[in-house]
Every structure is written in structure tokens, then in C-alpha cells.
Amino acid sequence: MRVEAGVTEEELAREFDQHRAVLVGAAYRVVGSVTDAEDVVQETWLRWAGVDHEEVRDTRAYLIRITTRLALNRLRQQKARREEYVGPWLPEPINSDDDPAVAVELADSVSMAMLVVLETLSPLERATFVLREVFDLPYDEIADTLGRSEAAVRQLAHRARGHVHARQPRHQVDKERHNELTMRFMAAAGSGDFDQVVSLLAPDAVLISDGGGKKKAALRPIHGPDKIARWMFAVIAENPNFQIRIAPLNGENAFIAYYDDAPDTVAFLESDDGLITGLYLIRNPDKLTTVPALHELDS
CATH class of the missing domain: 3.10.450.50 (Nuclear Transport Factor 2; Chain: A,)
Known part of the structure; x- marks a missing residue:
């Protein structure tokens, strides 16, 4: 692991931990699995420890983008496993009480019903929806993250948003x-x-x-x-x-x-x-x- 001169691994870890709950939430929304989400966040940490931090303007956005890209790769790797799965595949429940920071991050935004809807999106639509609707990242940054044009990302976001809204309850649920x-x-x-x-x-x-x-x-x-x-x-x-x-x-x-x-x-x-x-x-x-x-x- 490469650590920049003047920056200790402990300092990098402390900064990373400030965003860890958000990153777990981002990965979990994409892959629908607690274990896979934690693996993705660990891989994000390894990437984070090896980059030139002077070139990072917004740490939170940068880490969310890395995490989502890695989660998208993990989701694509799951495809064969999902095709062989016996019966319907539902996302894995997450016990947010284990970590208060994760609980705050996930509150009201990762209901099982929402995750089931996200499962019906294509991997690119799902990643786009998370980056845009959950974290409000600009379209140009999403395009850079996913390796697509900005116009293509806008279209992905439009399709994903329409699909999700069509599956939501007609009335606001108290x-x-x-x-x-x-x-x-x-x-x-x-x-x-x-x-x-x-x-x-x-x-x-x-x-x-x-x-x-x-x-x-x-x-x-x-x-x-x-x-x-x-x-x-x-x-x-x-x-x-x-x-x-x-x-x-x-x-x-x-x-x-x-x-x-x-x-x-x-x-x-x-x-x-x-x-x-x-x-x-x-x-x-x-x-x-x-x-x-x-x-x-x-x-």
C-alpha cells in the first residue's frame, strides 16, 4: 500500500472512516448484498490509499464514484450466479442497528420494496439512479464514472426514474x-x-x-x-x-x-x-x- 509523504495510513483511514457509512449505503443500493457491499467498500479503501490525494477536490463525491463503479462491476459478476439461483432472488436484509452511522445513512431510503424495484433496472440504470437520485452527483461526473456520454447518462437517469416512480405506492405511506x-x-x-x-x-x-x-x-x-x-x-x-x-x-x-x-x-x-x-x-x-x-x- 502506497502512502504519500507526510500523510500517515492512520490519517488516511480516519478520513475514509468519516465516509464509510455513506459508501456502504451506496454499494448496498447497487448490489443488494451486505457482504458484497462490505467487500466493495474494502476495495474502495485500497484504491483510496493509493491515489494522489492532492488531485481530489471533493473526497466524498470521489469515494462515492469509486464505490459505485466497483459495485457495478460486482453486480455484473453476480449475473451468472443470479441466473442459476433457485426461485426469486431478493436483496439481503441489513441490520442498520449494528452501526448508528449506517442506520442514519440508510434510513427511509433502502426499504425492501425500493430495493426490489431497483433489482428490475439494468446495472447501468441502477448505478445512475443511485448516483443521481440518492447522491445528486452532476451528470458529467456520473458519465465519467460509468464511461458513458453525458447524453447517454441523462437517458439512463430518465428511464430509471420513470420506472421507479411507476412502481411506487399511489399514496404517501405514513x-x-x-x-x-x-x-x-x-x-x-x-x-x-x-x-x-x-x-x-x-x-x-x-x-x-x-x-x-x-x-x-x-x-x-x-x-x-x-x-x-x-x-x-x-x-x-x-x-x-x-x-x-x-x-x-x-x-x-x-x-x-x-x-x-x-x-x-x-x-x-x-x-x-x-x-x-x-x-x-x-x-x-x-x-x-x-x-x-x-x-x-x-x-
């Missing part, structure tokens, strides 16, 4: 009401109240479950309140000893089903106009490594 709805749904599911679960689901509700071939999950999205409730209660019936808790993940309240001390399922709710429109269930154990154990929540 966080308190969303939390209340989550609690009611959790109580109904936990008590086995089939009719109550159905009543909380919108007519066009959809459930997407990610088991990665390692846990029971639907290979395709499930549509409609009755079918969703039947599938959920079938899973619960196979695991009658589930204990359900609510915990903050991805800047929102998720409910977690535990088997013994380990998280078995993490569920995120998407709501609109007082009803649940989307349910995202992550069951692949490889994606639950940052979710707190039951004893950590109950202690």
Missing part, C-alpha cells in the same frame, strides 16, 4: 400507520387468524419468497389474498414452534420468525392506502447472517 399494519399482520399470522390475514391484504397483493433452494419457498410470485394466506399458513403449520418478533431492518420494521434462536424467515411488508400490497419473505439462511439472534432481541 410510517406510523405502516408499523401499526405490520403489528396487526404479525399478530394475525401468529394467532392463526386466516380471515384477519386475508382482510389486511389488498386484492392485488403479491408475495415473493426467497429460499435459494435451501428453504421452502414459492418458485414464482403468489397473487391474491386467499392464495397468499394459504401458502403462509402452510409454512407455519410445518413449523409450529416459530417465535415471531419485530425488529428494525432496512430502516423499517420487519417481522422475523425464529426457530430456536436462529432467524428462519424475515418478512417485509409493502403497503398502500391502509392495506398490504406486497410481502417479501427472505428464507435463504445465507442472507440472514446479519439478522440478530432471538436472544439478542429478548435480552
Whole structure:
């Protein structure tokens, strides 16, 4: 590792750490994986330690650009792995409570519903959306980061923005009401109240479950309140000893089903106009490594 004369590695690390939460947030929005995001940020640090810092005018913007470029490369590398994945692929939950700085950075901006929408964008659209809509970088800097013309980047931003806005709820979702709805749904599911679960689901509700071939999950999205409730209660019936808790993940309240001390399922709710429109269930154990154990929540 090259360190410039007069600048210690400790000083470089201290400056880098001031931006680390932002960089984790940038990488996570692009790759949708906590592990990959942390690997990307570590690679960014290695790049940062080797550049001529006198030529860097805006450290934060510079690091965000490096991180996003590296995350884009990582996302492209994931393509083959995603194509071989069993069933739907959902982003990995992130436990922002582990790091208060990361929690502030990610609050209200990396909900599971938003990440699911970002998954439908092309890699370039996704990176452009993050750089422009989240971090408000100028188009010329985004173009330089992605190796595209400014006109092409403006078009990418326009397509991405239109796609994201088209998938957002029609009404502004009140966080308190969303939390209340989550609690009611959790109580109904936990008590086995089939009719109550159905009543909380919108007519066009959809459930997407990610088991990665390692846990029971639907290979395709499930549509409609009755079918969703039947599938959920079938899973619960196979695991009658589930204990359900609510915990903050991805800047929102998720409910977690535990088997013994380990998280078995993490569920995120998407709501609109007082009803649940989307349910995202992550069951692949490889994606639950940052979710707190039951004893950590109950202690």
C-alpha cells in the first residue's frame, strides 16, 4: 500500500472512516448484498490509499464514484450466479442497528420494496439512479464514472426514474400507520387468524419468497389474498414452534420468525392506502447472517 509523504495510513483511514457509512449505503443500493457491499467498500479503501490525494477536490463525491463503479462491476459478476439461483432472488436484509452511522445513512431510503424495484433496472440504470437520485452527483461526473456520454447518462437517469416512480405506492405511506399494519399482520399470522390475514391484504397483493433452494419457498410470485394466506399458513403449520418478533431492518420494521434462536424467515411488508400490497419473505439462511439472534432481541 502506497502512502504519500507526510500523510500517515492512520490519517488516511480516519478520513475514509468519516465516509464509510455513506459508501456502504451506496454499494448496498447497487448490489443488494451486505457482504458484497462490505467487500466493495474494502476495495474502495485500497484504491483510496493509493491515489494522489492532492488531485481530489471533493473526497466524498470521489469515494462515492469509486464505490459505485466497483459495485457495478460486482453486480455484473453476480449475473451468472443470479441466473442459476433457485426461485426469486431478493436483496439481503441489513441490520442498520449494528452501526448508528449506517442506520442514519440508510434510513427511509433502502426499504425492501425500493430495493426490489431497483433489482428490475439494468446495472447501468441502477448505478445512475443511485448516483443521481440518492447522491445528486452532476451528470458529467456520473458519465465519467460509468464511461458513458453525458447524453447517454441523462437517458439512463430518465428511464430509471420513470420506472421507479411507476412502481411506487399511489399514496404517501405514513410510517406510523405502516408499523401499526405490520403489528396487526404479525399478530394475525401468529394467532392463526386466516380471515384477519386475508382482510389486511389488498386484492392485488403479491408475495415473493426467497429460499435459494435451501428453504421452502414459492418458485414464482403468489397473487391474491386467499392464495397468499394459504401458502403462509402452510409454512407455519410445518413449523409450529416459530417465535415471531419485530425488529428494525432496512430502516423499517420487519417481522422475523425464529426457530430456536436462529432467524428462519424475515418478512417485509409493502403497503398502500391502509392495506398490504406486497410481502417479501427472505428464507435463504445465507442472507440472514446479519439478522440478530432471538436472544439478542429478548435480552
